[in-house]
Amino acid sequence: MLKKTERLSLVEQVVIQIEHLIESGHWQIGDQLPAEMQLMKEFDVSRNTLREAIRALVHAGLLETKQGSGTVVKSSSAFGVALHRQVEKSSIMETLEVRLALEREAAQLAAIRRNDLDLEAMTESIQLCKLASEKGDVQEFLQADIIFHKAMVKASHNKMLERLYEHITEPLQSSIEEIMVADAYFNYSEEIHYELLEAIKKQDVQAAISYVNTYINDFRKKIKRIQED
Amino acid sequence: MLKKTERLSLVEQVVIQIEHLIESGHWQIGDQLPAEMQLMKEFDVSRNTLREAIRALVHAGLLETKQGSGTVVKSSSAFGVALHRQVEKSSIMETLEVRLALEREAAQLAAIRRNDLDLEAMTESIQLCKLASEKGDVQEFLQADIIFHKAMVKASHNKMLERLYEHITEPLQSSIEEIMVADAYFNYSEEIHYELLEAIKKQDVQAAISYVNTYINDFRKKIKRIQED
DNA sequence: TTTTGAAAAGTTGTAGGATGATTGGACTTA
DNA sequence: TAAGTCCAATCATCCTACAACTTTTCAAAA
Structure with missing residues (x-):
């Protein structure tokens, strides 16, 4: 079997990094993330790329964004959120x-x-x-x-x-x-x-x-x- | 108790529409979605907005995109994907x-x-x-x-x-x-x-x-x- | 002093355009 | 037929600009 040649897109790389930061507790539930402008610089990606990553995690239930205010950590387990929705x-x-x-x-x-x-x-x-x-x-x-x-x-x-x-x-x-x-x-x-x-x-x-x-x-x-x- | 004033963002609206199209079977597993350019027109949103919606569903496991080729439906149940990942x-x-x-x-x-x-x-x-x-x-x-x-x-x-x-x-x-x-x-x-x-x-x-x-x-x-x- | 309200600064949301990278098919050529 | 080349379609990334919303600041009014 050949290894699948699969490069991770920039968005996916950012997603993984953010997930890690949350799961490891570096960003705890309730914490506010740095603003997009700063995260752009830290991850060294464009605003679009960063936003797509954040949006994926928002939809997964890990993050929550509010226009004008910022982005906060909502949960540390995507699986937990999925199960939660099912229970509801x-x-x-x-x-x-x-x-x-x-x-x-x-x-x-x-x-x-x-x-x-x-x-x-x-x-x-x-x-x-x-x-x-x-x-x-x-x-x-x-x-x-x-x-x-x-x-x-x-x-x-x-x-x-x-x-x-x-x-x-x-x-x-x-x-x-x-x-x-x-x-x-x-x-x-x-x-x-x-x-x-x-x-x-x-x-x-x-x-x-x-x-x-x-x-x-x-x-x-x-x-x-x-x-x- | 006051009702929560909560407007859905355009991205979330598009996400929900796409989820519906998949769950209802209008887009079946394996089907290829229309190109971004066309979806932009159909949903009447900008490219960024559409891409953020699609990215959210890609990360949830419902869609899969391949550069140069297109976007196809991968699964019809986000819960199934989440459980699948847990089992793995x-x-x-x-x-x-x-x-x-x-x-x-x-x-x-x-x-x-x-x-x-x-x-x-x-x-x-x-x-x-x-x-x-x-x-x-x-x-x-x-x-x-x-x-x-x-x-x-x-x-x-x-x-x-x-x-x-x-x-x-x-x-x-x-x-x-x-x-x-x-x-x-x-x-x-x-x-x-x-x-x-x-x-x-x-x-x-x-x-x-x-x-x-x-x-x-x-x-x-x-x-x-x-x-x- | 306390309250009000307007201005300012900061943040996310949406739009549109430009270019690069990859894919798949059409076409050419041997 | 088979291999290689080219081209059009498509997604990936970046950029700039502006709109919408929130919080803070601060001065004016009660």
């Missing part, structure tokens, strides 16, 4: 079902592959859940709950699963929070996933899966009930 | 694990929600599998197998799950084919998912899940074995 086009129920699929697989893999660091992170976040529940702070509780779930997914040691889970859960967050806060019957203690952590600790795959199944099915029923009100 | 950055095993997650959920939902049309489509594709296996044609068998899986996912009646499954499976396809063709121990009859279809037909959720579990675990072992050679 779907119903909450559909998205929850996908999340359940990922969570079940993650629980299973975590039960097999978790190491001491993973267990430590999960234990710590469950402590936070407990603290928040004792204080009766719903917001704080949900935030700690998310940290626990993310820690579990991370313990699956599957980067793709992790990214998918994160970018699907993120846009769901506000909806979930809304629903939970409105739920008069919300029960903290039930929501603290001691059993799940124990199952993963003991590497009991079946117990981990069945816990996730019941937990998310309850969750689904709760949402359905609230939505029907 | 991941290992086969990671991707398979995600696919398993989706497949398990799909089997469960399909067992609950499948209607007569779904069952018909699945039965038909399983017939194709059988025919191909009798002929001993691996390629054809795998193609029919994919159709069966897609039919099952469709029977879950979750559009998001369907899109995710499709765009994750697609780039896996060539790798799987390669591996299967190379597998001397490849056994057709084992791969025909009669039991799964029966479980879904009888709406036996547990049986459907457990079948998918064993089937994909076997598949995983097979891949691992072959990769270790």
Whole structure:
């Protein structure tokens, strides 16, 4: 097989450089980029070339431009933006079902592959859940709950699963929070996933899966009930 | 709350129009777009504006431009391209694990929600599998197998799950084919998912899940074995 | 002092023209 | 027929100019 002779256009080179600067954190979310005039000089390209590069990243959702004001970093992950848009086009129920699929697989893999660091992170976040529940702070509780779930997914040691889970859960967050806060019957203690952590600790795959199944099915029923009100 | 005063830039308007033309099938994959000069006139914008729009879609993966030749439609789904890129950055095993997650959920939902049309489509594709296996044609068998899986996912009646499954499976396809063709121990009859279809037909959720579990675990072992050679 | 409003400076948006680089096809020639 | 040349079409890049919008500045008015 011959190597494909493919020269990158100037625009694409600039795009790649900007993407790198964002992914590496050199330009953080919220940061304002230098003005076009200055970027032209720094990248040593014409204004058209620079603008085409910026426009590509604006459409991808990484940047946002406002006439007269400037260009700011909006997101650091094009994949995250794409998934975000997809979630917005779907119903909450559909998205929850996908999340359940990922969570079940993650629980299973975590039960097999978790190491001491993973267990430590999960234990710590469950402590936070407990603290928040004792204080009766719903917001704080949900935030700690998310940290626990993310820690579990991370313990699956599957980067793709992790990214998918994160970018699907993120846009769901506000909806979930809304629903939970409105739920008069919300029960903290039930929501603290001691059993799940124990199952993963003991590497009991079946117990981990069945816990996730019941937990998310309850969750689904709760949402359905609230939505029907 | 006040309404956000937000005018779409000319570039964004052109982008949206082109996206529509592609999604609606007016410009199909492989089609060549009119030259810039003509598109300028049709959209009634300047060359810069048009080029910025096209560049955005090129970077999104919907279009491809080649100097001296022209611009052609490369894909009809920006989400598909984004997912494709993500899969390429991941290992086969990671991707398979995600696919398993989706497949398990799909089997469960399909067992609950499948209607007569779904069952018909699945039965038909399983017939194709059988025919191909009798002929001993691996390629054809795998193609029919994919159709069966897609039919099952469709029977879950979750559009998001369907899109995710499709765009994750697609780039896996060539790798799987390669591996299967190379597998001397490849056994057709084992791969025909009669039991799964029966479980879904009888709406036996547990049986459907457990079948998918064993089937994909076997598949995983097979891949691992072959990769270790 | 505080508020208002106009001017100025800075930034992105759009337009049009000019030239270079590459491609693919038509044409020529051996 | 086959190889090479030329030419027209097309995208790539650069340039200048002006319009539209935002923020800042600052002076006048209340």
